[in-house]
Amino acid sequence: MQGIDEIQLRLLEEIAGLHEVPEGAFNIRANGQLATRHNTAHIEIVSKEDGTGIDIHIKPHTKKESVHIPVVLSQSGLTEMVYNDFYIGEDCDVTIVAGCGIHNGGDAASQHDGIHRFFVGKNSRVKYVEKHYGSGDGRGKRIMNPTTEVHMEEGGYMEMEMVQIKGVDSTKRSTAVDLAADAKLVIKERLLTHGTQDAVSEIIANLNGDGSSANILSRSVAKEDSTQTFIAKIYGNAKCAGHTECDSIIMDNAKVSSIPEITANNPDAALIHEAAIGKIAGEQIIKLMTLGLTEQEAEAQIVNGFLK
Template sequence: MPELEKNASIEVDLSDYTFDGAGSPELPDLSQVSEADRQQLRMAGVDVDEADRSGTFLQFDQSRVHCRTSNPDVEILGIEAALERYQGLPDYYWKALDPDKDDFTRQTAKEVHGGYFIRTKKGAVIPHPVQSCLYIKGKDVAQAVHNVVVVEEDSEVHIITGCATAHGVQSALHLGISEFYVKKNGRLTFTMVHNWGEQVAVRPRTAVHVEENGVFVSNYILLKPVRTVQSYPAVYLNGPGGLARFNSVIVAPEGSHVDTGNKIILNAPNTRGEIISKTITTGGTIIARGFIGGNAVPARGHLECKGLILGQGVIHAIPELVGSVPGVELSHEAAVGKIAREEIEYLMARGLDEEEATSTIVRGFLNVDIMGLPRELKESIEKTIRESEKDMF
């Protein structure tokens, strides 16, 4: 398969980007954000009015510009402030990931440009989501951030992260190190919305450790063009009764190369993992990876990858299941193809024209109901899907 091998990797040269000098002043109030930037932030799922939010972290380029919490049960700091306050965060900082993993982790370990530290109090259920945004305003700017999230025992929080570039910024680089720790009986829902520019390179590196009866739910949404994304977050269910679930909705137009997937390692009895990926190519390349490894019993995992090809483009689904002990239950379902003609004809028989029928099927395929998103975020994403339809067809 020479064509797929050719498409399997896009090189990113760190020397093409600026790693210093892209600073921005602090914003005490998000009302000071320009209308153009507010629009881009909304498209990345950020509520610029901070209504029904338990806190906000906002970074422009290489500077933290806004950091506040409205709930005493959740702590939000810039990563530099957290490292200073907690003597280097010895239990969490670079404990889930190896700084020597690749050029991107090495660069971030050498020169971090902010990022956030979010921690819940033990036993606290945070009623409204915490939101964060890593935003790039400058051309050819490199943003290398390190994020640490700690969900203490018996606590629960939903974090909505928007990553975006300002209108008119096409070329930039985002390096994101994220380490998540879900303690006993904790629950973390992490929703990420990407809204990058057409020549932006994105290299996140993420690891999650989950303790006994902990729950980690990840929602990932990418609907806009991007030059290249390479992402493969890994969750380690290390305590009995742990649960991990990944939901992804990805659209790749022409010129976009998205190499993404998820890994779940079932390291303890009575753990469960689920990966659900829905992808559409309208001319771009998508490599949809999924891996579930079962190292304990009883343990169950399911991987589901479905892709639609609209016009030209490539979807390469790579589901992997590895069981290392007798009795582990792992399954997968993968399908890549086009919209079935009979589905279109069924809707046309009920009064829709062909374009309306196709749009209805695509919107149904990209349904985000299972993600459990706040109403205003769900409405924003559905609006983005409607606005993207003209690019899909």
């Protein structure tokens, strides 16, 4: 892939599954610069005039097409903030793959802050995949702070898969969604922290239209001395349905906080929240050990299965 070195290619494989140039539209950013871009007949990616990010325009009735916009950093000490806006026409069915990978082999912190805004047209379906990954043996921190705003018109549907794989020292994830009538939102968050890593995730869903719904699911594992905070807020402002669920496994000396909040501003708003934090059951480990696994291998199997 032109303009991408071996380290950056490994990061792209981790966060976007890219081994070669993807099909469809794409925009790959490496070390603060555009590495490569491709548009299609229905999807156009344009750089913002001030150089702070890109605008992605998806024409109405675009079906079964994809957009890849991954970011990779392999330069220690690099800090950037990027603004990306998605304009999705009505009656579309598209997949958007984003994410950020940081390899830090130096002593200075590397940081990427990304602000994504989605304007989802009437009756459009969007699947959004965002993965974060860190690597490198340097002492410099790997910091990622994603902000996501979604504005959904009537009948829209958006599924968001938000994953932090490993190696991210600090992250503050902020997601806010506004839903019109009959719009539906599904968020699936998976998070793993270890060492002294710290992660904060806040999701706010405003159910403004009759028939709108939100289902927010978070699964996380906190190991060693890491800390996690999950905040989910659902505001039922119409005849709507909202559900938030957080399940966490806590290990070693980690700390986990789950803070769900549901607010009904309409008598026909049906809202539910669930939260559970606990350690791995001893009988689960023993059962796997009887099959020939070591305790560490059994523990890893349980964690991997939980985060799938």
